[in-house]
Amino acid sequence: TGSSRPQRLLKAVQRNAAKGDPQSVISAIDYFCRHSEWAMNVGDEKGSILDSVVSEVSPTTALELGTYCGYSTVRIARLLPPGASLITLEFNPDYAAVARQVIAHSGLQDKIHLVEGPSGDSIPKLKERFGITSLDFVFLDHWKDRYVPDTKLLEECGLLRKGSVLLADNVICPGAPEYLDYVRNNPRYESRYFQSHLEYTNVEDGLEKSVFLG
Numbered sequence: 526t527g528s529s530r531p532q533r534l535l536k537a538v539q540r541n542a543a544k545g546d547p548q549s550v551i552s553a554i555d556y557f558c559r560h561s562e563w564a565m566n567v568g569d570e571k572g573s574i575l576d577s578v579v580s581e582v583s584p585t586t587a588l589e590l591g592t593y594c595g596y597s598t599v600r601i602a603r604l605l606p607p608g609a610s611l612i613t614l615e616f617n618p619d620y621a622a623v624a625r626q627v628i629a630h631s632g633l634q635d636k637i638h639l640v641e642g643p644s645g646d647s648i649p650k651l652k653e654r655f656g657i658t659s660l661d662f663v664f665l666d667h668w669k670d671r672y673v674p675d676t677k678l679l680e681e682c683g684l685l686r687k688g689s690v691l692l693a694d695n696v697i698c699p700g701a702p703e704y705l706d707y708v709r710n711n712p713r714y715e716s717r718y719f720q721s722h723l724e725y726t727n728v729e730d731g732l733e734k735s736v737f738l739g
């Protein structure tokens with residue numbers, strides 16, 4: 526049988542991006558998605574908002590929910606301070622396999638821990654597995670109906686501290702209405718919406734940044 530879209534995206538990275546150069550990996554994926562095949566990466570427009578939040582937080586420990594092909598994984602990891610690390614969760618083994626190769630091509634593999642499995646299973650094990658006490662930054666970009674249960678799970682596991690920043694993709698398209706309701710009407714969060722567009726299109730979408738107040 527033929528190749529999958531993630532496999533074709535990986536080929537485009539291996540052909541067009543310089544090994545060890547994260548920016549060229551990002552540009553190669555954006556080019557592929559604009560000119561060959563659309564894919565659900567956060568993209569360059571929302572990606573620059575992601576970059577500014579990551580740079581502002583400068584997290585020592587970051588978590589990503591939903592690796593997919595590793596585009597935002599590379600975007601986040603390239604901005605981490607020395608010694609910092611990003612844990613990314615992905616339950617589809619085919620996507621995880623592609624993401625590992627995209628990450629390897631970028632040269633950022635030493636800053637990234639890709640954990641295969643459902644986020645609901647992995648989140649409760651993060652403290653013991655990675656020796657972390659709390660998360661400085663979380664990027665939510667997995668199934669949209671998992672944003673609320675996983676945010677509650679992060680709270681219950683004591684993984685959020687005063688000042689932890691959650692950044693959620695797609696709060697307009699495909700949409701995460703329950704999540705917006707949860708973080709916007711919850712006194713334990715200070716939320717702000719960053720208007721943008723769905724990756725590689727002019728359809729409205731945006732990111733919701735929510736600071737946990739403890």
Ligand SMILES: Cc1ncnc2c1ncn2[C@@H]1O[C@H](/C=C/CNC(=O)c2cc(-c3ccc(F)cc3)cc(O)c2O)C[C@H]1O
Pocket residue numbers: 565566567590591592593614615616617620642643644645666667668669671694695698699723724
């Ligand atoms: C619970 C759980 N645990 C671990 N990994 C999980 C997980 N749920 C999903 N994942 C993994 O994350 C990835 C899923 C992401 C879901 N993202 C989406 O469905 C998504 C969809 C669109 C979109 C918009 C308009 C359209 F017309 C069509 C699509 C755009 C996006 O930016 C998206 O992130 C891959 C999946 O295996």
Ligand SMILES: [Mg+2]
Pocket residue numbers: 565566567666694695
């Ligand atoms: Mg997304």
